[in-house]
Amino acid sequence: MSAESTAESNSAEDNVAGEPAGSDVVRIFDTTLRDGEQSPGCSMNTAEKLEVAKALVDLGVDVIEAGFPIASPGDFEAVQKIAQKFGDQTTICGLARCRPEDIDRAAEAVRDAELKRIHVFLATSAIHREFKLKMDKDEIVRRAVEGVQRAKESCEDIEFSPEDAARTELDFLCEVVEKAIDAGATTVNIPDTVGYATPAQYRQVIETLRQRVPNIERAIISTHCHNDLGLAVANSLAAVEAGARQIECTVNGIGERAGNAALEEIVMAIRTRFDHYGVRTNIDTPKLCSISRLVCTVTGQSVQRNKAIVGRNAFAHEAGIHQHGILQERSTYEIMRAEDVGYVGTNLVLGKHSGRHAFRDRVAALGHSLDPGAFEQVFADFITLADKKKEVYDSDIVALIEDRIGVVEERWQVVSFHTSAGSGSIPTATIELKDADGEIHCDAATGDGPIDAVFNTLERIIGIEARLDSFEVRSVSRGKDALGEVNVRLAALGRDYHGKGVSTDIIEAGMKAYLKALNAADAEKASGRQIAEAAQPARGV
């Protein structure tokens, strides 16, 4: 393809809104809150899930798989709240095994949504039949049909997934899919559960289903690809070429093991190569970067710098030849416009004399919508920062917004802190914290350095011993007065917690991050939940 045609394919006329009428729509089924949350270290609490769900609705996804309601009371609660809050705007889906109790629980969780879906699944491959389920083919078909029928009693929109479909004998896959559609499935999802497929083979599976399943036109064919061989996005797109019209994916590609197909990559491939795929999605692409960062914040898992679409380097150019090319004509080295994915640069935006109107505009332009309370808090943080810092960049504002996102109950708050360190002295921290009843607690401790001393002091006051597992610090923008962002991950009370803090003072940023993680641990300790849930995966802040 020539440079000229690449540039054309990115023109305003060629984006989602400007596509010719009658072109096909590929539905985006987001499973960040279900499959994404299943991956180690990515657990989210209900407040965080609601934040992500709100952002997914704003992004324009067609279906949100909000969780697996039978898994735990917390999962049920999150699906139910998301259904109640967003079920009039986007289809809210709950996952269920082919078991009556799972299906009934999922039905109850999504009941209040106007737009609801139940997703029932049952593995069909020989390996899963023989070793995991210990069921023969007849029983699989019977259980799948019964599962779909039961779900259909409480919901019109039913998705059925033959788990491990990509490794299932094609004849049997065709049989199961046909029977599931006859039983009432309106979407048939074809998972490559273990990321084993290749694009050509997966495309062939979809083509075979379309040729051999007589009632296939009554259902939408969906993809659900895992990334064990790094092929999840390629496989999903190959399926679209063969006629699949729903793609299951997650923000930043989080999910079991190596993850799921990355939503942002799928969406931008379809948009940028409309000339090839001839289909479109309903995604508001300038919100891609902000939702990516939100998911990083709530899971504590950042994306690598060179991550396609949303990585920090995705639109950065350092090489002279590239910079020269870009200066002459952007499309020499960029196939997408940074603004089309909401990429946040480091441009100077606002200062301490700016007011709420300008600040609100900027927050919206950065892809965020805050409720009035959160807006006021972030605005106050911004004014404080603008007083300390000569130039406030977009990336600083994003960091302030993220610092306030999904914060669970803050049982302990910092009143004041002081550290002393230097050669020849023992690093010491003195901290005053306010507890949930407003009582002030003050203590001091020493450490290997001022940050260690701060962490030790926090543990003494809160009364929780923790093991620091990771400590990452980065500069949010440029300059010596830049905001510093600290991410910590710690183990306490038998579980993992993470926290993020920002400040122009790196010790304060570290203290905020550690306190957020300890607050999450302390909240669970207080509710007594940590004992009952000791076997569950990590929770974060």
Ligand SMILES: CC(=O)SCCNC(=O)CCNC(=O)[C@H](O)C(C)(C)COP(=O)(O)OP(=O)(O)OC[C@H]1O[C@@H](n2cnc3c(N)ncnc32)[C@H](O)[C@@H]1OP(=O)(O)O
């Ligand atoms: C490919 C995927 O992503 S599937 C989704 C995976 N996600 C998760 O597992 C996270 C949530 N899971 C959980 O909370 C728990 O595993 C639960 C609540 C679902 C079940 O917990 P437990 O009852 O303790 O069972 P456990 O997880 O140990 O084993 C799974 C059981 O489900 C059965 N099973 C697995 N898939 C299905 C299915 N689709 N339909 C019916 N039964 C199934 C297994 O055969 C096994 O049955 P058994 O207990 O009779 O031997």
Ligand SMILES: CC(C)C(=O)C(=O)O
């Ligand atoms: C539940 C199913 C769709 C799944 O996540 C998988 O097969 O990977």
Ligand SMILES: [Mg+2]
């Ligand atoms: Mg999966």
